[in-house]
Amino acid sequence: MPKGSKVSIVGAGGNVGSIVAYSIAMQGLAHEVILVDRDKDRARGKALDMNQAAAALRTHSVVKAAESYEDIADSKVVVITAGFPRKPGMSRDDLLFANADIVSEVTENVVKHAPDSIIIVVTNPLDTMTYVALKKSGFPKNRVIGMAGILDGARMTHFIYEKLGFGAGQIRATVIGGHGDYMVPLPRYSTVAGIPITDLLTPGELAEVVEATKKGGAQIVKLMGTSAYFAPGKATAIMVEAILKDSKKIYPCSTLLEGEYGVHGIPNGVPVTLGADGVEEIIELQLTPKEREEFDRSVASVKELIDILESQDYFGEKK
Numbered sequence: 354m355p356k357g358s359k360v361s362i363v364g365a366g367g368n369v370g371s372i373v374a375y376s377i378a379m380q381g382l383a384h385e386v387i388l389v390d391r392d393k394d395r396a397r398g399k400a401l402d403m404n405q406a407a408a409a410l411r412t413h414s415v416v417k418a419a420e421s422y423e424d425i426a427d428s429k430v431v432v433i434t435a436g437f438p439r440k441p442g443m444s445r446d447d448l449l450f451a452n453a454d455i456v457s458e459v460t461e462n463v464v465k466h467a468p469d470s471i472i473i474v475v476t477n478p479l480d481t482m483t484y485v486a487l488k489k490s491g492f493p494k495n496r497v498i499g500m501a502g503i504l505d506g507a508r509m510t511h512f513i514y515e516k517l518g519f520g521a522g523q524i525r526a527t528v529i530g531g532h533g534d535y536m537v538p539l540p541r542y543s544t545v546a547g548i549p550i551t552d553l554l555t556p557g558e559l560a561e562v563v564e565a566t567k568k569g570g571a572q573i574v575k576l577m578g579t580s581a582y583f584a585p586g587k588a589t590a591i592m593v594e595a596i597l598k599d600s601k602k603i604y605p606c607s608t609l610l611e612g613e614y615g616v617h618g619i620p621n622g623v624p625v626t627l628g629a630d631g632v633e634e635i636i637e638l639q640l641t642p643k644e645r646e647e648f649d650r651s652v653a654s655v656k657e658l659i660d661i662l663e664s665q666d667y668f669g670e671k672k
């Protein structure tokens with residue numbers, strides 16, 4: 354079993370992976386942080402830079418660039434951010450084939466070198482890549498988790514603040530469903546200092562918050578020419594922290610549903626408790642018929658992508 358608090362990040366030479374690593378190192382969450390990237394010099398450079406930041410801050414975290422996958426051995430958590438980000442005009446789903454091959458290759462190496470780890474998938478299209486990692490690893494479902502709901506909830510929080518102009522730091526917003534165009538922001542489960550936002554914003558304002566949340570990723574892609582990384586990186590580090598500290602905190606994460614929410618065999622974003630075993634509980638919200646319909650639509654959009662992969666026998670299951 355993994356000892357201590359070693360965390361490896363595959364894709365750490367890139368934007369999201371390096372923010373995940375930096376957040377973990379600066380918080381001193383893990384003693385050892387391993388940066389894996391196919392661009393080894395970039396990983397080596399980032400490791401030096403982060404170690405020097407850790408030295409300035411005097412944290413105990415040590416950051417190392419992996420020379421090979423052997424260096425991820427004994428990781429408690431492996432984060433996968435390897436893969437292409439979208440460009441303006443693209444949907445996350447357009448990354449399906451290019452990133453499925455990358456996530457497959459990475460997962461095979463994780464199974465070989467860190468067989469007891471918990472995998473956090475970040476690569477898009479998120480829910481389908483979580484499915485790819487799950488199938489290719491053969492790990493139990495509690496040990497393969499997709500990151501998106503914390504990020505989408507944080508975006509909704511921000512857009513609620515933009516409307517209210519007060520309550521920063523006191524807003525909690527909930528987004529479930531897949532991390533795509535059909536995600537399901539839930540105003541009914543969103544509050545400011547415990548006050549439901551449905552008491553503070555008009556239905557029209559709430560509809561604008563929901564729309565802005567759904568388009569939050571694309572808004573940043575349009576502005577920067579590549580996708581977001583500060584909030585995604587921080588959101589991922591929050592999941593790593595919950596696992597390493599066995600905190601049992603509740604966060605929306607993508608997890609394989611096997612009967613929960615009436616869904617069978619598709620990963621989707623729902624509230625879960627995160628602890629040392631990864632996803633420890635799945636919490637079923639009592640959705641209204643409209644919320645339920647939106648959730649089902651979101652599940653269907655993930656299933657469409659999985660069906661495309663399965664129709665090509667991507668998982669080698671056809672006889």
Ligand SMILES: NC(=O)c1ccc[n+]([C@@H]2O[C@H](COP(=O)([O-])OP(=O)(O)OC[C@H]3O[C@@H](n4cnc5c(N)ncnc54)[C@H](O)[C@@H]3O)[C@@H](O)[C@H]2O)c1
Binds near residue numbers: 367389435479532
């Ligand atoms: N789930 C989310 O909420 C969320 C949020 C932001 C980004 N993302 C996704 O995360 C992924 C990474 O985004 P980014 O902005 O960091 O991209 P990036 O291009 O900056 O970084 C990707 C890194 O992966 C590396 N890489 C590619 N193939 C590899 C392989 N086979 N083995 C090892 N390393 C490999 C590249 O060298 C690069 O350094 C994208 O797919 C993006 O869409 C998801």
Ligand SMILES: O=C(O)C[C@H](O)C(=O)O
Binds near residue numbers: 570
């Ligand atoms: O928008 C993207 O493509 C990246 C990520 O999924 C995000 O929501 O920031």
